[in-house]
Amino acid sequence: MPDQHIVSAFDRDLESVQALVMKMGGLVEAAIVDASNALLNQDEELSAEVLKRDQAIDDLDELINEQCANVIALRAPAAVDLRVILSVMKISGNLERIGDYAKNMAKRNAVLVHMTQIEGARGALQRMAREVQLMLKDVLDAFIQRDVVSAQDVLERDRDVDQMYNALFREFLTFMMEDPRHITPCMHLHFIAKNTERMGDHVTSIAEQVIYVVSGSMPEEARPKATRYETE
């Protein structure tokens, strides 16, 4: 079998699986935007829609995993090709998790609507979610373009999200101490803030995958384990 044939068959498979990742990314972005808009506008209908649409994201994750396993079994990719396929599987997992956090935000909206309002919180959370959504958009473009510079930029922007979270955390504490009726809504709002910060962590994890795909090693400064998945 000529080499050319094998290469292009793999490339075709890779393109098809990458298209699925981009489709999944689009759905996840929409989930973030809609969940945070639903929070801002106390829109219960939109929250319900976000909940319903999460299944499509989960189905895509499963499909991507299957297709990647098939590509590995069929094409036996090596070196950089294998790296890309393994990264696609990890990115799909990150997207699925971000989708779950958006879904969770939508769930909490439905509860929060009936509680004492906390001034300014919904606007701040919506801005935080908006920032994460933009980072997600940029990191997926960086993945398709194999653009390390842009991926590095996303890594750095995650610090802003962490800062937004920390500021909100302190604000919620103050609200809770002021009035016991604020405690329950603030617990939910705080969860939303924390989960949005975690979405940001998953976005940085995708950025690290981009760097790994291109360079063959994980970024030293932003080792996934040192910074990710730690609460606070």
Place this chain on the structure above:
Amino acid sequence: MPDQHIVSAFDRDLESVQALVMKMGGLVEAAIVDASNALLNQDEELSAEVLKRDQAIDDLDELINEQCANVIALRAPAAVDLRVILSVMKISGNLERIGDYAKNMAKRNAVLVHMTQIEGARGALQRMAREVQLMLKDVLDAFIQRDVVSAQDVLERDRDVDQMYNALFREFLTFMMEDPRHITPCMHLHFIAKNTERMGDHVTSIAEQVIYVVSGSMPEEARPKATRYETE
């Protein structure tokens, strides 16, 4: 090349990488036990040790990922062999995450020592962590034995952990409403409870991988997406 040779080379590689997973599992179990004992006994020294030891867990995760990629590239496994290797990578990721949660618990211990004590909370959290550690032990044994029945059992036990979390959540709310000085420590204790519940989610995710490895499909009832990674 005779088939026999290929099979046993893969099996040897698989055994070596599975041994690393078991080693990693042992370190993660120790982290859970020590972090929760440190919480119970307000032991700052033990907390510091848990923090320090997390690096070894992260290093093992990286090593396992590398070795799995090498096995795929070298042996080009298909069907069930490929399924096992891909599962090993996912399980390693789950273990790494559980380790991070244990580390985070240890970090919060250091803060909590200097705060108003919340009656009974540390004991309850330690019992919850103990349950998760036992589930982790059993699910890793189930993985090595390819024991679906035992994996299914772990899936069911996760409900107890969720119930423990829900009970604690309500308790913390009561404490916070009682006295504003309880708010900050309860926020930290609540995080520990939530993170322990999330450890349980990662353990169930490993259980699902065991079922996937043996049966070739994810368990229908306990779809990872429907139940995992959702906060509450």
